[in-house]
Amino acid sequence: MDSPRPRDRAPKSPPRHGLSVRPGVKRVSRHETTPRTGEAPSPSLSGENDAFDWLDQWYPIAPVCDLNPGAPHGKTVLGLRVVYWYDRAGGGGGEWRVFADSCPHRLAPLSEGRIDGKGRLQCVYHGWCFDGAGACQFIPQAPALGPPVHKNSRACVASYPCVVQNQVLWFYPRTEAEYKDVLQRKKPPYMAELDDPSYFTVFGMRDLLLGYDVLVENLFDPAHVPYAHKGLLPSFRDEEDPGRVEQDRECGDPITMKIDEAKIDGFLSTMKGGSIRFVAPCTFHGTPPTKVYADGKAAAWFMLVAFCIPVAPGRSRLIWAFPRNAGVWLHKIMPRWFSHSITNRVLDSDICLVHFEERNSIAMGVENWHKACYVPTSSDGMVVAFRNWFRKYCKHQVGWGTPQPQGDQLPPSPTRDKLLERYWSHVVQCTSCSAALKTMKALEVALKVMSIAIVGFLTVARDTLLTSTVQRTAVISVAVLCFVASRWLSTYIEKNFYFQDYVHSYK
Numbered sequence: 001m002d003s004p005r006p007r008d009r010a011p012k013s014p015p016r017h018g019l020s021v022r023p024g025v026k027r028v029s030r031h032e033t034t035p036r037t038g039e040a041p042s043p044s045l046s047g048e049n050d051a052f053d054w055l056d057q058w059y060p061i062a063p064v065c066d067l068n069p070g071a072p073h074g075k076t077v078l079g080l081r082v083v084y085w086y087d088r089a090g091g092g093g094g095e096w097r098v099f100a101d102s103c104p105h106r107l108a109p110l111s112e113g114r115i116d117g118k119g120r121l122q123c124v125y126h127g128w129c130f131d132g133a134g135a136c137q138f139i140p141q142a143p144a145l146g147p148p149v150h151k152n153s154r155a156c157v158a159s160y161p162c163v164v165q166n167q168v169l170w171f172y173p174r175t176e177a178e179y180k181d182v183l184q185r186k187k188p189p190y191m192a193e194l195d196d197p198s199y200f201t202v203f204g205m206r207d208l209l210l211g212y213d214v215l216v217e218n219l220f221d222p223a224h225v226p227y228a229h230k231g232l233l234p235s236f237r238d239e240e241d242p243g244r245v246e247q248d249r250e251c252g253d254p255i256t257m258k259i260d261e262a263k264i265d266g267f268l269s270t271m272k273g274g275s276i277r278f279v280a281p282c283t284f285h286g287t288p289p290t291k292v293y294a295d296g297k298a299a300a301w302f303m304l305v306a307f308c309i310p311v312a313p314g315r316s317r318l319i320w321a322f323p324r325n326a327g328v329w330l331h332k333i334m335p336r337w338f339s340h341s342i343t344n345r346v347l348d349s350d351i352c353l354v355h356f357e358e359r360n361s362i363a364m365g366v367e368n369w370h371k372a373c374y375v376p377t378s379s380d381g382m383v384v385a386f387r388n389w390f391r392k393y394c395k396h397q398v399g400w401g402t403p404q405p406q407g408d409q410l411p412p413s414p415t416r417d418k419l420l421e422r423y424w425s426h427v428v429q430c431t432s433c434s435a436a437l438k439t440m441k442a443l444e445v446a447l448k449v450m451s452i453a454i455v456g457f458l459t460v461a462r463d464t465l466l467t468s469t470v471q472r473t474a475v476i477s478v479a480v481l482c483f484v485a486s487r488w489l490s491t492y493i494e495k496n497f498y499f500q501d502y503v504h505s506y507k
Contacts, residue, residue, distance in 0.1 A: 033078055050264050054078065057281055058170045058188035060307045060319055061098065063203035068170060069094070072121055074101050074111025076108050078173055079400035083111040088119035097121075097132050098156035098171040104128075105135070110157070121157075130231045131140045134159035136156050145154055163187075168319065178407035183272065189283040190278050193303055193323040200331050201323040202339050206347060207425040208318060209414065211279075212310035213366070213390055214358040215318065218285050218350055220269075220276070220382035221238050226250040228504070232342075247498040257381035263392050276382065280389065281398075282307045301325045301382065303420070310398045314358070316411040318347070336432035348420050348502040355361075355419060363411060366396045418499060424499050437497045440489060447486035454479035455478030 059077050061084055069086035076082075081101040088094045098253075099121070100112050108125035116122040120129040120137055129138040129148075136155035141218070144146075149155065158175040161182050170188045172179060193199050208215060225233055227250050260268045266278040276286040284306040301323045309317040320343065324331070331339075364372045369387055390396060413419070427433045458475050466469075494500070 023494050050393060051395075052264055052280060052393040052399070054281065055173050055396075056186070058172050058186070059282060059309060060188070061162075061169045061171055062205055062298075062429070063319060063321070064164055064169060065203055066169050066205060066285045066429060067096065068241055068431070071115060071172070072111050074109060075317075076315075077171070078310055078398070079312055079404060080173055080400040081109070081111075082171065083109070083113075083121075084162075084169060084171075085115060085121050087121075088115075088131050094371040095132065096164060096169050096319075098160040098162040098169075099130070099134055100160075100175065102157075104155055104157060104329075112343065116196060128155075128468070130157050160317065166191055167201070168281075182458055184474075188275060189279040190303060191285060191303070191323075193301070194305065194321060196323070196325075199301075199323040199325050200328040201321050202331065202336055203319070203321050204336075204340050204343055205317065205319045205385065205426065205429055206344065206422075207429075208316050208351060209314060209318050210351065210354050210418055211314050211358050211410070212308060212316045213386075213396075214354050214361070215279075215316045216284070216308045217383050218354050219308065220278070220386050222271075222382075223252070223257055223377075223379040226252055227345055228353060230504075232349060254377065255379040255381075257378050259381055259385045262385060262389070264389075265488055267385050267389065269385065272472050277390075278382075278386065280393075282309055284308065299433065310400075312400075314402055339431070340426070340430060340433055342498075344422055344426060345500075345502075349504070352502070355413065358412065359413065367391075369396075417447065417499050420502065422496070423501050427497050433497065437493065440493050440497075444489045444493065447489065451479045453481035454482065 006128055035063055046153065052505050059073055061077065061082070067086070069088075072083050072085035074081060074083050082098050083101040084098050086094055087097045099110060101109050103123040103125065105112055105123065105128050108123055110123055110130075112119060113124045116129055118129075120128045120131055123422040127138075127140040128136060131137050134157040136150040136152075136157075139150045139155070142150060147239055161179060163170050163183055165188050166187075170180050172186075173181070194201055195384055210218075231251055253269060258270045260270065260507070266281070266283075267282045269276045269278075274286060274288040277282055284304075286304040288301060303322065305321040308320040309319065311317050355466065359374075361369060370384075370391075375384055385425075397399070454475055458472060458479070462472060
């Protein structure tokens with residue numbers, strides 16, 4: 001899908017229901033502070049008085065590979081509850097649509113609905129049906145020969161501009177008629193490697209009980225990798241640190257960063273291993289230093305692409321992609337769910353640290369971050385650059401699309417099993433992991449049934465078919481192996497698809 005389909009039957013000014021965008025939402029005012037002297041070097045951001053417009057941005061919803069065209073699904077982005085669904089009647093054989101997740105009749109969630117036999121989005125509370133433009137096509141309770149109440153503008157659903165780009169569904173969080181063709185003026189950030197057939201890309205997605213700002217901050221912090229992710233990611237010793245006496249097992253080293261192009265729409269950070277670009281508000285992508293060596297040979301190219309999506313206070317969503325042109329054969333034979341089990345383990349090693357870091361930050365006042373946090377080294381250069389951006393252009397807060405609780409309120413911290421759970425935060429949203437879980441559960445049951453059946457067979461046939469000790473021992477061994485395999489598989493399922501605690505003390 002290249003652009004939203006023209007809305008022939010949509011009203012000129014779609015109505016706003018309880019969860020659609022409200023420009024000018026009152027926000028909590030906070031006092032600005034300036035960085036104290038002696039902190040990590042950071043650039044001056046141009047346009048000190050400019051304000052970042054959170055509602056004039058494109059936001060990713062999900063990778064297309066994880067979208068189910070057979071049913072509507074709900075997501076919360078920027079505080080807005082939206083429903084995405086596949087309109088089979090759309091241009092070019094079908095298009096994805098993004099609506100406000102609220103039926104105009106009684107405000108029931110459309111994400112709990114279905115796609116009817118004519119390919120329309122149907123609310124399952126009273127059966128109202130809507131086409132791809134958001135116009136109501138059928139009200140079962142309205143008499144056929146009565147007034148055409150379904151054509152009233154109040155019967156329409158607020159529809160958001162949306163587009164599929166780089167194999168990801170994006171939407172623009174404004175429903176007014178003047179934004180219908182916003183794609184002609186402003187497009188989502190584009191990365192050619194995600195569409196390049198010579199690259200192989202693994203997509204993934206997970207909901208996190210972390211605020212948007214601390215999630216971005218964590219991604220911008222390469223210095224934490226050898227410590228928080230010890231044993232999960234490779235660490236290498238950098239010998240370019242003259243005068244160093246103490247070395248640790250984690251291979252922690254100074255990281256020299258240079259921040260360039262710092263402005264309202266993001267910045268670029270360059271370092272020895274490559275560069276990282278932040279395209280505000282969601283896009284982060286890191287690349288190696290070069291695609292071509294000095295001798296003209298193509299270099300192995302690996303990218304880390306991450307989309308950090310604000311969901312609600314204290315909640316965010318991470319979409320990741322790893323495009324690469326080296327070792328493609330290995331990644332093609334590796335199931336996506338197995339790759340996700342590795343990535344989720346890496347995320348688990350961060351979540352508790354960052355979750356409570358956010359609580360500490362809120363307790364001391366996010367506007368005091370530069371005073372409360374001591375960041376004297378260049379290794380924190382990107383973190384400081386992001387915090388400067390967030391302070392100067394956003395006043396330390398996200399511009400939510402709906403009213404949020406006043407003050408610095410966050411949901412209570414959950415127990416560790418809720419904080420690190422994987423099923424609702426990832427598995428149900430991932431086509432690969434949900435299919436793998438279904439298969440493994442079926443295999444687990446089959447192994448248990450097989451072990452019981454074998455024991456039953458042994459009991460019945462021990463005096464007729466299994467007359468020797470060797471035969472009986474072999475049958476018993478198979479039964480035991482089936483039972484042990486079922487128990488191992490049960491543990492594997494629990495750890496990889498539901499919950500596995502992560503304790504840094506033992507790493």
